[in-house]
Amino acid sequence: MKKEIRLMKGNEAMAEAAILAGVDAYFGYPITPQSEIIEYLMSANTAERTGMQVLQAESEIASINMVYGAAGCGKRALTSSSSPGISLKMEGISYLAGAELPCVIVNVVRAGPGLATIQPSQSDYFQAVKGGGHGDYKLIVLAPSTVQESVDFIRLSFDLAFKYRNPVMILTDGIIGQMMEKVELFEQHPRLSEPPTWATRGKKPGEKSTVVTSLHLESEDMEQVNLRLQAKYREIEKKEVRFESYRCEDAEVLFVAFGSSARIARKAMDLARMKGIRAGLLRPITLFPFPVEEIRRLAGQVSGMLTVEMNAGQMVEDVRLAVNGRVPVEHFGRFGGMIPGPEEILDALETRLEEWHQKQPA
Amino acid sequence: MAEQSIISPENLVYKKTDVMTDRELHYCPGCGHGTAHRVLAEAIEELGIQSETIGVAPVGCSVLAYYYLNVDMQEAAHGRAPAVATGIKRVLPEKYVFTYQGDGDLAAIGTSETIHACNRGENILIVFVNNGIYGMTGGQMAPTTLPGMKSSTCPMGRDVKTMGNPLKITELVAQLPGTHYVTRQSVHTPGNVRKAKRAIRKALEYQKEDKGTCLVEIVSNCPSGWKMNAVDSNKWMEENMLPFYPLGDIKVPGKGLVNGGKDGG
Numbered sequence: 293m294k295k296e297i298r299l300m301k302g303n304e305a306m307a308e309a310a311i312l313a314g315v316d317a318y319f320g321y322p323i324t325p326q327s328e329i330i331e332y333l334m335s336a337n338t339a340e341r342t343g344m345q346v347l348q349a350e351s352e353i354a355s356i357n358m359v360y361g362a363a364g365c366g367k368r369a370l371t372s373s374s375s376p377g378i379s380l381k382m383e384g385i386s387y388l389a390g391a392e393l394p395c396v397i398v399n400v401v402r403a404g405p406g407l408a409t410i411q412p413s414q415s416d417y418f419q420a421v422k423g424g425g426h427g428d429y430k431l432i433v434l435a436p437s438t439v440q441e442s443v444d445f446i447r448l449s450f451d452l453a454f455k456y457r458n459p460v461m462i463l464t465d466g467i468i469g470q471m472m473e474k475v476e477l478f479e480q481h482p483r484l485s486e487p488p489t490w491a492t493r494g495k496k497p498g499e500k501s502t503v504v505t506s507l508h509l510e511s512e513d514m515e516q517v518n519l520r521l522q523a524k525y526r527e528i529e530k531k532e533v534r535f536e537s538y539r540c541e542d543a544e545v546l547f548v549a550f551g552s553s554a555r556i557a558r559k560a561m562d563l564a565r566m567k568g569i570r571a572g573l574l575r576p577i578t579l580f581p582f583p584v585e586e587i588r589r590l591a592g593q594v595s596g597m598l599t600v601e602m603n604a605g606q607m608v609e610d611v612r613l614a615v616n617g618r619v620p621v622e623h624f625g626r627f628g629g630m631i632p633g634p635e636e637i638l639d640a641l642e643t644r645l646e647e648w649h650q651k652q653p654a
Numbered sequence: 655m656a657e658q659s660i661i662s663p664e665n666l667v668y669k670k671t672d673v674m675t676d677r678e679l680h681y682c683p684g685c686g687h688g689t690a691h692r693v694l695a696e697a698i699e700e701l702g703i704q705s706e707t708i709g710v711a712p713v714g715c716s717v718l719a720y721y722y723l724n725v726d727m728q729e730a731a732h733g734r735a736p737a738v739a740t741g742i743k744r745v746l747p748e749k750y751v752f753t754y755q756g757d758g759d760l761a762a763i764g765t766s767e768t769i770h771a772c773n774r775g776e777n778i779l780i781v782f783v784n785n786g787i788y789g790m791t792g793g794q795m796a797p798t799t800l801p802g803m804k805s806s807t808c809p810m811g812r813d814v815k816t817m818g819n820p821l822k823i824t825e826l827v828a829q830l831p832g833t834h835y836v837t838r839q840s841v842h843t844p845g846n847v848r849k850a851k852r853a854i855r856k857a858l859e860y861q862k863e864d865k866g867t868c869l870v871e872i873v874s875n876c877p878s879g880w881k882m883n884a885v886d887s888n889k890w891m892e893e894n895m896l897p898f899y900p901l902g903d904i905k906v907p908g909k910g911l912v913n914g915g916k917d918g919g
Contacts, residue, residue: 357731501725
């Protein structure tokens with residue numbers, strides 16, 4: 293059967309993907325540059341199509357707690373926002389992680405700090421990957437670089453969220469959220485019918501009641517919960533790393549970039565190749581778990597790495613941790629909503645290359 | 655021997671409801687929470703809806719309400735219970751959903767969630783225990799602390815000029831079209847216990863009819879926070895809390911606001 297191909301805006305494509313993925317409920321609050329998600333869902337007649345509930349909450353805080361309630365009932369619950377709104381959601385996200393509830397949070401990142409600007413940015417990398425809210429927890433973080441991936445990752449995110457009982461964040465930005473691209477949609481998936489055993493659904497007679505909580509007052513208990521969470525994160529690190537390599541086989545220098553930056557870095561890589569520089573590009577798709585092993589492997593092959601990020605240098609820290617000093621790792625970034633061009637990325641690479649060559653022993 | 659023969663099934667006139675667990679309550683002696691739990695549990699039992707009920711516990715003294723209420727429950731972040739209950743009710747509309755919240759949770763940090771859930775007319779029951787103080791954190795000022803009343807953060811008494819007035823949130827939400835039944839009760843005398851249970855039962859019955867939010871406030875005591883013994887705290891509650899928070903229905907289905915919604919009728 294020929295699948296449907298449509299030209300869609302990133303945000304709207306994610307909204308349609310949510311309906312097709314059999315999501316039970318969406319709770320959100322408008323914020324640029326992602327309001328198309330709730331607007332699309334509100335006009336898509338979801339109640340009739342799949343029975344999906346869509347509600348505009350009074351705040352980001354309320355919406356993430358509505359997600360908590362629905363997720364606690366074992367339902368597929370989705371929310372979306374952009375940076376300042378995600379900051380507000382962080383309290384709820386910590387509770388979701390603590391109570392081990394599956395859900396998906398889309399962050400269409402805009403520049404910060406503060407109210408800053410609505411232009412695209414990747415400055416929420418730390419917030420997404422290092423926790424963001426209080427306590428030792430991890431989100432699974434997926435970074436699409438196309439509208440197609442934005443669609444595919446909605447489904448993947450819910451699969452991962454339920455597999456590990458963990459919140460998943462799709463970390464995208466205003467470029468991918470707002471641009472239109474060709475996209476192949478997947479077929480309609482049914483909504484969940486049978487609630488998982490951990491979900492509140494009304495206690496059957498004779499059964500023990502089910503409690504969804506992140507509260508464990510005894511330190512001994514709380515340590516065990518933390519150990520269990522950490523064991524889960526180690527398992528996720530082992531099994532769920534996703535990345536894409538472009539021309540890394542013979543690369544002597546490596547770009548590392550995710551999301552929309554990776555698209556621009558790829559162009560810079562092509563320009564470098566035309567100038568005779570054997571550049572490669574590694575694009576982490578999962579930001580947690582991070583492709584540590586692959587970066588470590590490539591550190592044995594290249595003379596240096598340059599991360600390209602629309603921030604002041606965040607992912608570069610994880611690349612450095614993976615490389616552990618074996619080769620130089622530098623960062624090139626534009627921020628505040630400025631988008632780097634391939635030429636300036638190439639310039640940055642060439643400057644670094646000179647430095648790296650000078651440092652090498654004769 | 656005599657005692658043994660008296661304690662026999664046929665002589666029992668009162669039995670603990672199965673909707674309460676056997677766990678020993680952690681509440682302070684004389685605190686109203688235990689009785690408030692019990693009337694809620696008994697109302698659930700009488701309606702036969704234990705297996706169709708999902709509760710939401712707050713942050714505060716009743717954070718561990720799920721230790722005692724034998725129904726499926728979710729523990730919410732501070733003040734967020736009405737939002738969590740909204741999430742539950744929207745995906746499981748056929749279930750009975752309630753929140754159990756104190757004054758700090760419901761009327762300070764959770765004011766927004768409370769007002770908007772009521773304004774949307776979420777088809778849930780909010781049980782609001784108002785004792786005018788933060789019990790769990792050790793007796794600090796609450797949004798409902800009376801003018802002049804002492805707490806650890808207003809040791810000279812609440813000065814309304816700098817600390818604001820007590821918030822009558824129950825009267826406030828009664829004004830919203832989304833609320834269906836709003837009432838203020840107490841559990842400090844046997845008669846009041848019976849009335850409070852009746853109110854909760856009524857509110858749960860309305861939920862079946864999908865009429866909007868029902869809020870049952872229970873004015874209660876806090877012997878530890880008020881630094882009084884149980885008997886004195888109930889007396890103090892009658893003399894000070896109840897004139898400010900008068901008992902009775904504030905909004906009644908079919909009739910609307912009682913006494914203009916100013917206070918209990």
